[in-house]
Amino acid sequence: MREPAAVQTGQPAGTITGIIPEGRMKMISKRIIPDDFKDNGIDKSYDEVFALICQNIRIQIPEGRFVYFVDAEYVMDTTKGYRYENLTPACDKILHRGLKGLKYPEAEVANDFCRSYNTVLDQLIVLADRIIEALEPCGSRMEQQKFWFERLKDRPAEGFAEAVQRMLFINQIFWQTDHRLTGLGAWDSYLLEYYQKEIERGSLDRKEALEILKDLYRTLHENYTYKSNVMLGDTGQIFVLGRSNEQGNYICSDLTYLFIEAMKEVQQSEPKCLLRVSRNTPGDLIETALESIATGLGAPLLANDDVILPELIRFGVDKRDACGYGTSACWEPLIIGKSTSLNNMTVLNYLKALDNLLKRERLEEIRTFEELVERYLVYLRRNLRAVKRVLSGYRFQYNPLLSVFTEDCYEKKMDVSQGGARYHHVGITSVAMGNLIDALWNIREFVFESHRGTLYDVKKILIENFAGREELREELKGRASRFGTDEEEVLNLVNRITACVSEEIEDFRSYLGGRMKIGLSGSAYMDAARNFGASFDGRRAGEPFTVHISNEDNDGFTEIVSFASQLEYGSNRFNGNVVDFMVSPDFIHHNWEKYVEFLKGCIRKGFFEMQMNVVGSRTLLEARENPDKFPNLIVRVWGFSAYFRDLPEEYKDVLIERALKNEGLA
């Protein structure tokens, strides 16, 4: 048993070969697939493999409070077919009933799925028993944990720490079965009744609760390398805190504050949290969030219920369900525990269609800027049709574990891969909208206004990667970016382009009937750019695209927020739209009260989502030179936090350049 077999790499996260370049497709950890999972070279069934995992994974007894481990050498093989990832299971389901209580009664086992479903729960009981046995020799030190695992089998959770342990147990199984980027969910809500009960009883106080949560953060931070997806730190572990209810009231509790405080005190790159906010969010909660953000953590990230909820509801999500949204690993709204929507299925590169146009079109026939935009949209639609074709062909892997922790599968007696979940839409992200807008603006000036050249000249300059035209490139690059300015013309153009995308993807249906969504955030601004030619915003071939909705040329953050607030997110355009800006810690600290007011203003104005990278350029420059001096410097990349020292050099460069620009030094 357990002899390592051939080394394999995992399936890339949410990408389609050919649409985004191979550069992104390196996995951090090589995966070893145990021989046990095959029978004479043929893969064993899901049920068999799941049973093997529960029976054989190496159990590690912790030093600290919580039992939590991932046996990285005995992980389910999900490399064949399309796997589920980037989801947030309903781990709170395990709180009110024990494992046995989740099973189908014998009489209701109607199909193979029900059998698999019960097998999963039976095997989890086997694993719980193994853990109890392993805790035996620890004696009184692990007495309480033993008791928790006993109860886990068939009783509801009672205490606060016990509830945390239960959900950790479910979480670890998801990692063990190779669900990458597993989100955590709304733990401040899930745990509230246990917290209140214990506080009332006097068996827990706020201080002790904070210690428990700090242990929780530390526990989830373990296996950091194993959990990282494409880059170190990219684990998708996110707590979603605070929320609005159906009446529009804002719901938070002492636990919401405690989760943020614990994260701030632990000061690790992840797990991180996202705070849902609205106009009704209490000011002191916003301050608590800012205190954490300003330490340099950059987290919590902020998501604006006032903007997101109406869009989800308009899209057809039930109001009550919409109120329970979280996000896929980074930004894409997702109904926690009820949705198996894969929101990062591929990346749309907005520059691609312009590139296609320049290479394929009879350019002399394009006489005005308006005609250029129209032709651009034709190519954009073509690219989207290709995306739709590819994505409609996907079939997902059978996944009874996920089905146990996804609402509706039980009632429907249907696996998630057969449409068991309530929602199963698909989402795509995008990159380079900023580059596209600036490129179009420059072309307008160069070709149609000052007649300094033709579209053929533009094409030639780009193919030659600005060879011999460095002065022009600098001029183009040196112009203040238009994307992210709240000028009517810019806003209209961006909204026109996204409206075209929205219309084109409207008729998409996945094999389960899921619809398609798109957003203006994307993690591939580096990878998708690596093999992409020069663009007329002054970007050389291979240089990174702009990041999310950002603009370092703005002279106040209000402008980018104002811009983002006027973008249209309707129909299907709500798949993550994050305003991203760099701000120096001094700026926040010197202007604390006004900065809090600014954040409140941002919510009122109506951003969709927002993240701040709180770090000064000087610190970044020093940390690049002397990484050892800054081992714990945390920065935000895409939607996750990472240690600066862990980043590839080119990511460091992008952050430094943005910080310099932001501080007016570049």
Added chain:
Amino acid sequence: MKNRIIITNIQRMCFHDGPGIRTTVFLKGCTLRCPWCSNPENLSPLPEDYEKDGIHGVYGREYTADELVKMVLKDRDFWGTEGGVTFSGGEALMQTEALEDVFRELKNRGVHLAVETALFVPEGLLEKAMSYIDDFIVDVKILESSLCREVLGGNLELYLRNVSRLYESGRLKLFRVPCCREYTFSERNRELLMSFFQKYTGIPVQIFAIHSLGEKKYQSLGRAMWKVEELGWEALETYCRELQQAGILAEVIRI
């Protein structure tokens, strides 16, 4: 050209030009010529060509009142209950006539208005502005009549009358002193400042060191900047303490 307003910049999200979060409008044209001025583009009341890093441009753009109102209102959601619009320059009050419609429109919408001014302006302009502006932030510079005329080109008596008028109205909210060793921070002037502030107790005072950040802008206009020898933080702190000991609400700020 009535109602044409000449502006060099509209800066959003300002934290230092009045209460709350503000949008600051920089108006072109000034009645003084401070040697240390770091806004050379705001001196002449007319648009001016410049060249920076090989790129040509014009300092100053004309706005109609409507355009300007529309521009500044973009950030109204950020102002909250405290913030609003601040008019600065140059000498903002020089364009009071042209700005009147803007003042009125913004006031009608309940926007908090502030002006940052050197206050060397005819009384009539100040009087007009006072019917709209909530807060005045007033520069204090050279307080010796002949030196003021000689160095800044300003009529100190006019200034003092204006200060007194504003003080009586209750709208004078803050004094600001740009400190440079040669003039405003000379021993004599520091004494004059002290007795000046004592006359207006209750009005906070911010002092800051003159810097050379405007150098690039001078270059872009083909002019040379006066050589600034920046005062150390400590010298300012010491003076600030002296002011505080005299009961003046002084603080040192970084600009």
